[in-house]
Amino acid sequence: MRTWALPLLCTVCLFAESAAGVRWTAPAGWKSEGTRPMRAASYAVPATQPDTENGECVVYFFGAGQGGGIEANIERWKGQFQSAGKPPAAKVNKKTVNTLAVTTVDMSGTYTGMGGPMAVQKTARPGYRLLGAIIEAPGGNLFVKFTGPAKTVGANQQRFEQFVASFRKN
Numbered sequence: 102m103r104t105w106a107l108p109l110l111c112t113v114c115l116f117a118e119s120a121a122g123v124r125w126t127a128p129a130g131w132k133s134e135g136t137r138p139m140r141a142a143s144y145a146v147p148a149t150q151p152d153t154e155n156g157e158c159v160v161y162f163f164g165a166g167q168g169g170g171i172e173a174n175i176e177r178w179k180g181q182f183q184s185a186g187k188p189p190a191a192k193v194n195k196k197t198v199n200t201l202a203v204t205t206v207d208m209s210g211t212y213t214g215m216g217g218p219m220a221v222q223k224t225a226r227p228g229y230r231l232l233g234a235i236i237e238a239p240g241g242n243l244f245v246k247f248t249g250p251a252k253t254v255g256a257n258q259q260r261f262e263q264f265v266a267s268f269r270k271n
Contacts, residue, residue: 121240156249184210
């Protein structure tokens with residue numbers, strides 16, 4: 102790699118608020134944690150009293166045609182929660198945001214996290230909530246997943262909705 106390209110790449114990583122042909126604006130107070138593989142953006146959402154753990158909002162982009170369908174992802178997210186020993190009921194809605202088709206999800210219960218071969222050991226976290234959005238972008242689906250203690254997620258629900266409403270085509 103040429104040495105002049107490295108600073109340019111780092112700048113793109115630090116300030117990129119776009120993927121898959123859309124851009125967005127994170128809510129004030131959400132701290133960017135940058136990008137990682139398959140994560141177009143990650144944000145730490147400050148805990149709301151009496152919660153002691155921050156929430157996390159991640160924008161996943163796996164590439165055009167990758168990451169599975171909408172229903173498969175909703176089922177995957179439901180599988181990461183338990184309520185009375187089974188996956189919780191999820192509130193699912195469909196809407197249009199700035200000409201983009203969006204499916205939103207809301208569920209609560211004991212969060213067990215993501216599975217798979219690269220996952221670290223799961224720690225059950227009771228009293229958690231997930232707000233999700235699957236955005237059908239021109240370059241492929243974006244999967245927005247906001248998880249955390251229920252009070253923290255609830256206190257930030259309006260910010261999450263504003264965040265989803267900020268997605269628009271480039």
